[in-house]
Amino acid sequence: MDAKFLKELEEAGWHIERVSETGAVCKCLAAGCSLRAKLKQGGYIPKVDPGKRRDMIDIPISQYDDIRRLLRARREGLGLTIREVEELAGMATDHLAKMEKDEPTKIPNSQVLIEWALSLGYELVFRPTQLPAYTRRVVAESRRQQGARQRRFRLERERRQQR
Structure with missing residues (x-):
């Protein structure tokens, strides 16, 4: 197996799932696309539509x-x-x-x-989502202390900058 072949697969927009001595099983990363292809080294490598690739699949992690x-x-x-x-x-x-x-x-x-x-070819990405119900409640109930907290946060930032 040639590393150049694997690079060509990724440059064509494929996500490499498995690799054998002669080729690789790859997946299209466009959202909603379930296409998988077994591509052989030295063979034709189709390109994944780069416009769709911007909307890659997410893998939710909770633990x-x-x-x-x-x-x-x-x-x-x-x-x-x-x-x-x-x-x-x-x-x-x-x-x-x-x-x-x-x-x-x-x-x-x-x-x-x-x-x-x-x-292993993954990046960690933080994407904003809804706050959990308990967090929303704590935020709402703690607004009376907001002025004092903002002053404390400002002092802490200033101390960090002085270090």
Whole structure:
């Protein structure tokens, strides 16, 4: 398998799901598109419509277990070992094994999680959504303290800038 071929797939707009010695199974990332293609190295690589690609699919995450399962499936789909991903992400040996297993004994800090995801071709994106009902209630009920809080926040910003 040639790394140049994999790059050509991604440049054509495909998301690589699995890789074999002769080709790759790729998915179209346009929202609502379920197209998958088995593309062979040296063969024709169709392009995904770049206009539609801007509206890529989102993978909702509500807990660490969702991330862990997603990244493990991605690693396995790419046929990479835990040791290889640790090296790609700049992690200590056996660190990923403890984070990736069912009932993990280690939960990554945010920087390690970002590097783990990036090494497997994912980016972490924060998208605004609705506030949970309880958060809305706390915000509404705490408005009487808003003036004092804003003063405190301003003082804290000033202290950080002085450091």
